[in-house]
Amino acid sequence: MSETKILKVEDIHKRFGDNEILKGITFEMAKGETKVIIGSSGAGKSSLLRCINQLTPPDRGRVWLDGEEVTHHKKSISGFRQRMGMVFQEFNLFDHLTALGNVMIGLTRVKGLHKAEARKRALHELERVGLADRADLYPAQLSGGQKQRTSIARALAMDPDLILFDEPTSALDPELIGEVLEVIKKLADGGMTMLIVTHEIGFARSVADEIIFLEAGTILEQGPPEELFLRPKYARTRKFLHKITELYGD
């Protein structure tokens, strides 16, 4: 292996009851890379993200973060999760905390920073996502786009090696999607390593170094966006891209 891979995923299998959701997923990510996972509903995209940070541990297969194995280390999993941020479709902001409190809590309660220091850092992250003036508002007082930007700031504050995005714009009103995508685009340009599940095909094209097409629990096809979009190898990929472009435009 010539360059160090920040994330290695090897032969991940996951089954829920009779339903095998993931049937052997293998891929790697280099530092600073952005990969986008696309695929139809039920293809296993969200499950794959959760298998990576062990929120739902895989049945089989292994995951490495920066050369250290994440799987089979139940005790140190919290330490690994600190280094893998996660942004959820439904934001999952802590409703009893202000935007600032949401960004601070990981710093004070997980990383053990002092309050003043955490506050400074959190304000900086909110500024990065354009929400410095919303710091004292509670989630219920924020718009969907502002909520999602807050949750991105919350992930950024932990200084993660990579961030997992689970359909970050799927719960947003159409006119609010742009502000969130813009923030993610800025992070990509800034060299953040990101693994993004999304249906925003135009965005995927502009931000991804590589696109992974997940179909029925396996990686059917992967490659640079231009290649995958212009010359998909499989009819199934072509059909999906066609449908998704019709639905979400680009």
Added chain:
Amino acid sequence: MLKEILQFMPMLPYLLQGALITLALVAGALAVGFGLGLPMALGQVYAGKAARRLIGLYIWFFRGLPVLILLFLFYFGLFSLFKLNLAAFPAAILVLGLRSAAYQSQIFRGSIQSLGQGQMLAARAMGMDTLRAIWYVILPQTLRVSIPSWSNEYCILLKDSAVTYAIGVMEILTRGNFIATRTYQPMPIFLICAAIFIVLTYGGTRLLHNLERKVSIPGFEERGGGKLA
């Protein structure tokens, strides 16, 4: 009737002492119920199968029996099995508390589940262990959401505490009954008792309602109860 009631006014301090005992009984039982009920709720949501079964068994037992039977069972039998020789008052606190724990556990379980899984997921995803996530993320929200149902539990417990009359705890009703059987005038005395109870329920629920408003999360104050056109 007013005249009769006024005639019993000299008895009021005696009854109010009973009210203090009732309040102590309720405070003690609520505290025991909270201390046991909250961990049981957390156990029912987050613990393994064996623990969940055990908690379920406890709740089934304490919710399934009339409070009077529980009181007799424990006071006249079960406590001595554990070599506990309790006076009526602490025995009453313990029985009402153990029973309240069963009810409170379901109040808290409902609140925890109403938060949805996302809160726990997000906390775990940022590297919190389960205990920290419960303490810093789940509990602050659970307790807030629980206040309205918890004020129900206060009212019910306050009134149920009157059955400790059966084992001789000197609470309001025991004292009222003393006076009634001596004077052969039950109506005015029980009216006074009723008045005391209603003041206590009103005061308590009022206090809890104020607390609810004080700790409400901005943006959530009127959730579900907002002014609709």
